Amino acid sequence: MHTATYYIDLLLSGITVGSLYALIAIGYTMVYGILRLINFAHGDIFMMAGFFMVYASASMPMAVSIPVVLVMTVLLGVLIERAAYKPLRSAPRMSVMISAIGVSYLLQNLATYITGGLARPYPEIALLKKTLAVGSLNVKVITIVTPLLTILLVVALVLFINHTKTGMAMRAVSKDFDTARLMGIKVNNVISATFVIGSFLAGVGSILYFSNYGQVSPMIGAMPGLKAFVAAVFGGIGSIPGAVLGAYIIGVCESLIKANDTIAIFSNAFTFALLILVLLFKPNGMFGEKLTEKV
């Protein structure tokens, strides 16, 4: 019989993993909401953010490295959009999708080439490594910081989208490019802003994820990227609250499954089975927009 502490521990670890999926999933869902594009390179942007930290921290103190990593990640995301997606704006959606797959492989191979393909140890952030004793529970600071920071960022993002002029422009562009243009909105700037936000959150996610995981390798973006993508589809792709909730459900379920020795090896299978079930029975996800909105 397990103690309550055991289950609280499991739940906390599930929430932490879910937070990381949420930070990545927002990037998928926002880009989809605006461009109707699944940005397959998003998981690899997350991976690149990990390597940025490895190299930045080698020559700079951590307090400088963190903002440098975030800025580099944002620049990478915007650069990818400008170079690989923007020229295809009026091309069929399939072309842009293939371009995204190409960028994904490009980043993986670039990282392999630069690092020689070996995993690199991720620098330790002293503050996150500390352990706190809460009652009978020993909790790492990172376990507490991750969900708190995630919720804070999600709330800030939702407020931004609902209450600022740029947020309003994003909602307009996600609905109708041409009519947004008629309002005087510069659609390309709004798309860039979307990539800035998505890449920034992936950058924050990468710091928290790799601090926990301890190392970075060129292919490591694939699995968290896919899980976050499933979370976005589960929540209803295009919906930010949906992606966040989907990410937490998947994170907690995985954590519970992993704790049971007989079914632990099926934790990934669970997530992808969920994807198939959602696509079969509720393709719009939990909060996806209905397709019959035209009057």
Next chain:
Amino acid sequence: MSDIILSVKDLQVNYGGIEAVKGISFDVPAGDIVTLIGANGAGKSTTLKAIAGLVKPRSGSIEFEGANITGKDSSDIVARGVTLVPEGRRVFANMTVLENIKIGAYLRKDSLDEDIAWVYDLFPRLKERAWQLAGTLSGGEQQMLAVARALMSRPKVLMMDEPSLGLAPLVVKGIFDIIREINKQGVTVLLIEQNANMALKTADYAYVLETGRIGLSGTGAELLTNEDVKKAYLGS
């Protein structure tokens, strides 16, 4: 004769792989209501889209207040004072009525209170429904919202693409009353319509567009009594 505020010369536009507009020229005098009438596919919508900067013309020129605006970015054209109410309303269904009104003033940085009061005055129905999602409005209300949204940019020229499309006759009459009212308040109107009867009754001057070219032109009253126009567009 008043000053020409908008002037189109030899405009040629390709749209969807075909030559939709084949070299048309027309003038819009400041303060007037001008209409382009013509059958489906005559190139009316494409002409307005080219003026608004949504599609790039192949050749020809568009001048607004003496400045060449051909091929300029749509945000630049809105900022100068030319705004298009698109065909089919195209309100942002996922936003409230008030948000739709506010987004029409996207490029403005001054206070909007006065203009919001103005459009509420023109369309009291929108005030009642300010907090409703625009997607829940009826077709006529959506058309009012699309016009209100366009007025928020304080246009000098308001272009309207088929404002009567899909609306009940009584609602259409209301929309045309509003067009006249807006015009009286000093906004120049460039209107395209398949409902030629309504358009000609409202317009000071009209051009007939036939497969990408200007055919006839004249005052609204003249064209209303023209035998060819009657046969082709007025169904009598």
